[in-house]
Amino acid sequence: MSRNAKINTLLLLVVAALAVLPLALGLGDHKEEPFVGADAEAETAITELRPDYEPWFSPLYEPPSGEIESALFALQAALGAGVLAYYFGLRRGRRQGAARVVAEGSGTDVADGADGAGAGAADLPGAGAPGAAGAAGASRAATTTAESGTGGGPAAGGGSGRGPGA
Numbered sequence: 001m002s003r004n005a006k007i008n009t010l011l012l013l014v015v016a017a018l019a020v021l022p023l024a025l026g027l028g029d030h031k032e033e034p035f036v037g038a039d040a041e042a043e044t045a046i047t048e049l050r051p052d053y054e055p056w057f058s059p060l061y062e063p064p065s066g067e068i069e070s071a072l073f074a075l076q077a078a079l080g081a082g083v084l085a086y087y088f089g090l091r092r093g094r095r096q097g098a099a100r101v102v103a104e105g106s107g108t109d110v111a112d113g114a115d116g117a118g119a120g121a122a123d124l125p126g127a128g129a130p131g132a133a134g135a136a137g138a139s140r141a142a143t144t145t146a147e148s149g150t151g152g153g154p155a156a157g158g159g160s161g162r163g164p165g166a
């Protein structure tokens with residue numbers, strides 16, 4: 001088992017223990033509603049300390065029952081988790097795509113020969129030394145694609161970056 005798998009298993013066990021232990025130990029048995037939210041606990045504490053206290057604000061929407069309130073809270077949590085998962089997945093995908101473009105760009109130059117000169121690079125208009133434009137074109141396309149994160153450059157499958165017919 002790899003190190004990451006061990007860490008993930010340990011974290012999963014900790015989360016399961018946090019969910020099961022309060023139920024197993026009966027931590028809420030002495031209360032009328034054993035596992036109420038922090039808002040209800042705070043309201044009870046304030047009412048006990050200062051019975052004449054009046055809240056500054058009232059809720060915009062008061063759900064008809066506690067079950068509906070819990071369902072709305074769960075929906076809100078699920079939507080938030082979905083947005084976060086999408087954001088982190090998008091960032092990871094862009095990072096992996098940029099790394100792949102850079103790897104493909106460097107892999108193409110290495111595969112062409114020991115000097116890094118690309119075959120057919122002299123056919124490009126304005127090419128100075130033979131092969132120089134091919135290597136520069138491929139690295140420029142990889143850099144531009146990696147910076148923009150679009151993945152549409154020649155190294156991403158749109159061409160070889162070496163001109164027509166390459």
